[in-house]
Amino acid sequence: ETGVTQSPTHLIKTRGQQVTLRCSSQSGHNTVSWYQQALGQGPQFIFQYYREEENGRGNFPPRFSGLQFPNYSSELNVNALELDDSALYLCASRPAMGLTGNTEAFFGQGTRLTVV
Amino acid sequence: GQQLNQSPQSMFIQEGEDVSMNCTSSSIFNTWLWYKQDPGEGPVLLIALYKAGELTSNGRLTAQFGITRKDSFLNISASIPSDVGIYFCALIRSGNQFYFGTGTSLTVIP
Numbered sequence: 259e260t261g262v263t264q265s266p267t268h269l270i271k272t273r274g275q276q277v278t279l280r281c282s283s284q285s286g287h288n289t290v291s292w293y294q295q296a297l298g299q300g301p302q303f304i305f306q307y308y309r310e311e312e313n314g315r316g317n318f319p320p321r322f323s324g325l326q327f328p329n330y331s332s333e334l335n336v337n338a339l340e341l342d343d344s345a346l347y348l349c350a351s352r353p354a355m356g357l358t359g360n361t362e363a364f365f366g367q368g369t370r371l372t373v374v
Numbered sequence: 375g376q377q378l379n380q381s382p383q384s385m386f387i388q389e390g391e392d393v394s395m396n397c398t399s400s401s402i403f404n405t406w407l408w409y410k411q412d413p414g415e416g417p418v419l420l421i422a423l424y425k426a427g428e429l430t431s432n433g434r435l436t437a438q439f440g441i442t443r444k445d446s447f448l449n450i451s452a453s454i455p456s457d458v459g460i461y462f463c464a465l466i467r468s469g470n471q472f473y474f475g476t477g478t479s480l481t482v483i484p
Contacts, residue, residue, distance in 0.1 A: 262416070291471070291472070293472075293474075298477075299476065299477070300462050300464075300474030300475055300476055300477050301417065301462075301472075301474045302474070303471050303472060303473065306471060314471050316471070348416050348417075350416070350472070362419050362422065363419070363472060365416030365417050365418070366416050367414065367415055367416050368414075368415075368416050
């Protein structure tokens with residue numbers, strides 16, 4: 259148990275719809291990042307939030323957006339879903355950024371999104 | 375873009391055997407991480423490496439940060455059935471972003 263919880267665990271959506279995925283970070287962690295993991299691939303970095311602001315983004319289009327709340331929980335929103343968006347979406351939380359050697363990220367179990 | 379290659383892609387071994395897998399990058403990095411992912415779970419950190427040439431152990435696991443800072447290996451000794459899973463190497467890029475490799479799938483045959 260990492261203390262990072264994601265909801266829902268599974269989701270089926272239709273192409274063109276919008277989806278919101280949620281993540282509760284581990285207590286004391288103020289940095290949350292989101293990853294997309296397609297079948298048979300490693301996780302791909304989507305973006306990262308630190309103290310409610312996006313402070314890093316991978317190679318994903320603007321229809322992938324997010325939020326971080328004052329309690330450091332986070333949401334990932336995807337608009338205009340495409341079939342290729344089907345994947346496991348992982349959330350990871352970390353303690354305050356910049357601490358020397360403090361690089362461990364704790365991952366949640368993920369949300370399996372299927373777009374049909 | 376950044377190339378982070380893992381080999382082998384998959385391994386099938388007998389219980390009790392030792393395992394070795396590696397990861398190479400096209401650029402120099404200062405931190406290498408090894409994660410394991412079980413089916414239906416998120417990745418879990420196994421070992422973190424911070425210095426070139428560093429050798430770190432965690433139980434039956436041993437990992438080394440290559441002297442060129444472009445590669446790392448992970449060894450598992452005396453494998454057991456619960457070692458089954460996918461092993462990922464990961465690097466930390468600017469902005470503390472994690473970049474994952476392609477993964478090595480390990481199957482342990484009892």
